[in-house]
Amino acid sequence: MCGGTRSAAALIAWDFKKALYFNALALPVLAGMFLGALISLAELVRSRALADWSAWKSRLGKILPVLLLLLLGWWITHVVMALKTPKSELIDLRNPIAARAAAWLGK
Numbered sequence: 001m002c003g004g005t006r007s008a009a010a011l012i013a014w015d016f017k018k019a020l021y022f023n024a025l026a027l028p029v030l031a032g033m034f035l036g037a038l039i040s041l042a043e044l045v046r047s048r049a050l051a052d053w054s055a056w057k058s059r060l061g062k063i064l065p066v067l068l069l070l071l072l073g074w075w076i077t078h079v080v081m082a083l084k085t086p087k088s089e090l091i092d093l094r095n096p097i098a099a100r101a102a103a104w105l106g107k
Contacts, residue, residue: 002023002075002079003026003078003089004023004025004026004029006022006023007019007022007023007026008026008030011026011030022089023078025071025074080105083101084105084106
């Protein structure tokens with residue numbers, strides 16, 4: 001229901017407008033995953049780390065709970081908006097769970 005997979009498929013087809021429509025947060029998440037994969041591949045090929053990542057790990061450990069809460073807030077907002085203004089590409093209101101959630105939201 002979040003549109004992340006459809007957003008990724010639109011990115012593969014170079015359709016940025018549709019990717020943003022499906023899920024705008026998928027763009028930076030996919031970019032981060034791609035960058036992480038490239039760094040991992042480079043480190044694998046070189047058989048050593050490209051940098052000392054301990055400082056980054058320390059910083060990430062401090063902000064990770066906040067990032068996860070923001071991500072959860074975005075996801076909830078995105079799903080609620082998809083239910084209130086049905087995006088037929090994301091939510092099929094014939095599904096009993098989606099229909100009940102839409103009814104609960106007053107749609």
